Amino acid sequence: MRLGLKLKKESKPPQEQQQEQPTQEFKFDFVFFNSNSQSQFDNQDSKQFKLIVQKKNTKEQMIIQKDYIYIGETYNNKMHGNGKIYIKQYDAYCNNNYFVFEGQFQNDQIDGKGTEYYGKTNNKKVDGIFQKLSLIEKFQEYNQDGTILIKQQNLQQSMLQQSFIQEDRSNNKMFRIKSGVKQTPQQIQSQKPQVKQNDKWTKFDVELSKDHLSSLLSEKAINDSIIEAYLNYINYMDSEKFFNLKSLPEIQAYKRTLIIPYFLFEQQKLDVLTYFAEFSYIKGQFWQVYQQIFAIVNSNGHWILLEIIFEGQDIKMKVYDSCSKKKAIFYVTICKHIWNMIEPLVKQHNLSISWKSKDIIVAECPQLQQPNDSGIFICAYLKYLISNISLDQITQEVISNIRKTELFNIVKKEK
Numbered sequence: 001m002r003l004g005l006k007l008k009k010e011s012k013p014p015q016e017q018q019q020e021q022p023t024q025e026f027k028f029d030f031v032f033f034n035s036n037s038q039s040q041f042d043n044q045d046s047k048q049f050k051l052i053v054q055k056k057n058t059k060e061q062m063i064i065q066k067d068y069i070y071i072g073e074t075y076n077n078k079m080h081g082n083g084k085i086y087i088k089q090y091d092a093y094c095n096n097n098y099f100v101f102e103g104q105f106q107n108d109q110i111d112g113k114g115t116e117y118y119g120k121t122n123n124k125k126v127d128g129i130f131q132k133l134s135l136i137e138k139f140q141e142y143n144q145d146g147t148i149l150i151k152q153q154n155l156q157q158s159m160l161q162q163s164f165i166q167e168d169r170s171n172n173k174m175f176r177i178k179s180g181v182k183q184t185p186q187q188i189q190s191q192k193p194q195v196k197q198n199d200k201w202t203k204f205d206v207e208l209s210k211d212h213l214s215s216l217l218s219e220k221a222i223n224d225s226i227i228e229a230y231l232n233y234i235n236y237m238d239s240e241k242f243f244n245l246k247s248l249p250e251i252q253a254y255k256r257t258l259i260i261p262y263f264l265f266e267q268q269k270l271d272v273l274t275y276f277a278e279f280s281y282i283k284g285q286f287w288q289v290y291q292q293i294f295a296i297v298n299s300n301g302h303w304i305l306l307e308i309i310f311e312g313q314d315i316k317m318k319v320y321d322s323c324s325k326k327k328a329i330f331y332v333t334i335c336k337h338i339w340n341m342i343e344p345l346v347k348q349h350n351l352s353i354s355w356k357s358k359d360i361i362v363a364e365c366p367q368l369q370q371p372n373d374s375g376i377f378i379c380a381y382l383k384y385l386i387s388n389i390s391l392d393q394i395t396q397e398v399i400s401n402i403r404k405t406e407l408f409n410i411v412k413k414e415k
Helices: 014-019 154-169 210-217 224-242 248-253 262-266 277-282 328-348 374-386 396-411
Strands: 026-034 037-040 048-055 061-065 068-075 078-087 099-106 109-117 124-131 134-141 176-178 181-183 200-203 206-209 257-260 292-299 302-311 314-320 360-362
Touching: 026 248, 048 277, 068 099, 068 277, 206 210, 206 224, 210 224, 210 396, 224 257, 224 262, 224 292, 224 374, 224 396, 262 292, 262 328, 292 328, 292 374, 302 328, 302 374, 314 328, 314 374, 328 360, 374 396
Parallel strands: 257 292, 314 360
Antiparallel strands: 026 037, 026 048, 048 061, 061 068, 068 078, 078 099, 099 109, 109 124, 124 134, 176 181, 200 206, 292 302, 302 314
């Protein structure tokens, strides 16, 4: 059975092939802003910039900035009118808590009636009047499942209090009523051993522990928590680097990177349409914003890196495997899983994009010497590919340094 796999080096980098194909439906412009002024790039004093995406035959725009993506009405490239915003709110440990609001905007700020959602889901959290990120007046609250949150009114509280009194009079028990809740004397409970909080922490949106640090130092195989933290670290640093560029030539030449945590979808922790919800304006085509796209796959404890290359209406997948002596059907299977992840976006937005098993390239790359190092190798592949460094320079010394220094510093509790 011919599977059409190609074991060859490409004559031309896939990213360059992608960039040669212009996007006709959407127009992309870079706009910088300094203090309260905005204009096209005409000086080098800009401290911040944003990407403006304009769809043909519509007044709405998509604004992409370091910490948010906005879709809606604008005025002079500012958020103004009705729209929806996805804001990344990072804490000191780079944990992201999405603030998603849909409603009224004035002069580039949230200002007026609207709805806050539970993250990137379609479930409402609260309706009201907002100013910036603050809720000024509350209209209605909702549970996480989308149902209306019902609070007891004064009359209902009074009825509850009366029922408590009637219930307990016959028993001659002492009790107090506060806010409609019967309070009885506390029972003496046996103390349970407390879990040491210092043994666990959350960083880059992943719960980590001392066990993860130990696995890095003891040459054990690393698990998906460490991998996920590293992927989130790369995505975070890509945004930091890109939006800190100062000149238009630098910005246009920069190839943005996105790592898709495929195993989260495999474990059904995430829905792909929800994960890419903020790209609905460009029909879910996140590859119009990112030029280097990767996915991570785990097969029976072995980690594999895939590069997803969008060329017009075709998708190619390039496999980086640190133990590549496998049958062709193995790579077809894992690439099929990646396509199954992307396909709902294609169907949702009726895109003319397809993938075939013949469009698989198994890259020549350094091979592991220790059976527990496959997770470290994909981290090395990512680091060198993003930095445009030949994979041939990955040595066992590099692998050891990534494990015991780079990953350790990313995972450890200190900032």
